[in-house]
Amino acid sequence: MLSNTTATAVIAHAADDLRIESITVSAPAPDEAQIEIAYGGICGSDLHYWMHGAAGESILKAPMILGHEIVGVVRSAAADGSGPIAGTHVAVHPATPGGTGARYPKESPNLSPGCTYLGSAARYPHTEGAFASTVNLPARMLRAVPAGLSLRDAALAEPAAVAWHAVSRAGEVSGKRVMVIGAGPIGALSVAVLKRAGASEIIAVDMFDKPLEIAAASGATSTLKADDLEAIAAVEADVVIEASGNYRGLASAIRGARRGGRIVMVGLLPSGEQPALISLAITRELELVGSFRFNDEIDEVLLALADGSLDLAAIITHEFDVAHALEAFAVAKDSAQSGKVLLKFT
Structure with missing residues (x-):
């Protein structure tokens, strides 16, 4: 039986107060495996907790370990016999669906009212994340990494599943013209998923050159600067993936969609009312569709990464040892x- 151990963790204490600390990791519960984390990808929500002490309406009320994009190796399997055996390389599905009250489709557990996520301050006590060298996680969260797929490459499985879910919300994209607004990590991942899905044209839009370079390397057939509104409006895309999380990006999505087109909103706008070109959406009969997290798409992503049909090589641009997490x-x-940007824990 495992005893308590120590680990190095990345903890948000408040706005602009991020610390690298040693923590005590207790012995795992019977349904938990103990994982040695290899890599963790920094997500936008992690950045918001660091910069603002909140991610949207999820406000830090106590110090919280960040991180939900993680991969590692099973140090000890769950005592109840569930999940993968010791030594297995695993990716992590960070959601715990549940709760009662609000109605939602049962085939969409990502929409369940009580769903929690690793590294989230949506509830109190907060749901601790997994940016730590050793963590205990429910065995049901673990997904075995296919043979031949490195842990570094598998580190993109969770955010790629977000993009995969967004593209699935667009419907059939094979042979279609698709525009992606915002070429940050989720936008670039969406480009790669769209390429795999057979989109004939993929136009990436961003304010900066570097994200557009990454998008082009990931499968975009052309790129546009975000301030070129005339060129964006001329695209007339069948489908637009809005991944900027900015109301100006949503306005560009509406301008750039063809009449009768569909806009998938995966970029999370700030809470509260936001300006939008609703009259144009109405008169063009546009479909505005939300996309939130994912369900089991992470399993498909891992298989696609393993067989080489999903190429994400250009999207990882930096890697830092956890000791340099602040940088x-x-x-x-x-x-x-x-x-x-990846953190390396081992």
Whole structure:
């Protein structure tokens, strides 16, 4: 039986207060495996907790370990016999669906009212994340990484599943003209998923050159600067993936969609009312569709990464040892110079 151990963790205490600390990791519960984390990808929500002490309406009320894009190796399997055996390389599905009250489609557990996510302050006590060298996780969260797929490459499985879900919300994209607004990590991942899905044209839009370079390397057939509104309006895309999380990006999506087109909103806008070109959406009969997290798409992503049909090689731009996490977060914040930034724990 495992005893308590120590680990190095990345903890947000408040706005602009990110610390690298030693923590005590207790012995795992019977349904938990103990994982040695290899890599963790810095997500936009991690950046918001660091910069603002909140991600949308999820406000830090106590120090919280960040991180939900993680991969590692099973140090000890769950005592109840569930999940993968010791030594298995695993990716992590960070959601715990549940809760009662609000109605939602049962085939969409990502929409369940009580769904929690690793590294989230949506509830109190907060749901601790997994940016730590050793963590205990429910065995049901673990997905075995296919043979031949490196843990570094598998580190993109969770955010790629977000993009995969967004593209699935677009419907059939094979042979279609698709525009992606915002070429940050989720936008670039969407480009790669769209390429695999057979989109004939993929137009990436961003404010900066570096994200557009990454998008082009990931499968975009052309790129546009975000301030070129005339060119964006001339695209007349069948489908638009809005991944900027900015109301101006949504306006560009509406302008750039063809009449009767569909806009998938995966970029999370700030809470509260936001300006939008609703009259144009109405008169063009546009479909505005939300996309939130994912369900089991991470399994499809891992298989596609393993068989080479999904190429994400250009999206990881930086890697830092966990001891340099503060520098890593600063680089990840600067979208003009970085794509996906990884923390290395082992």
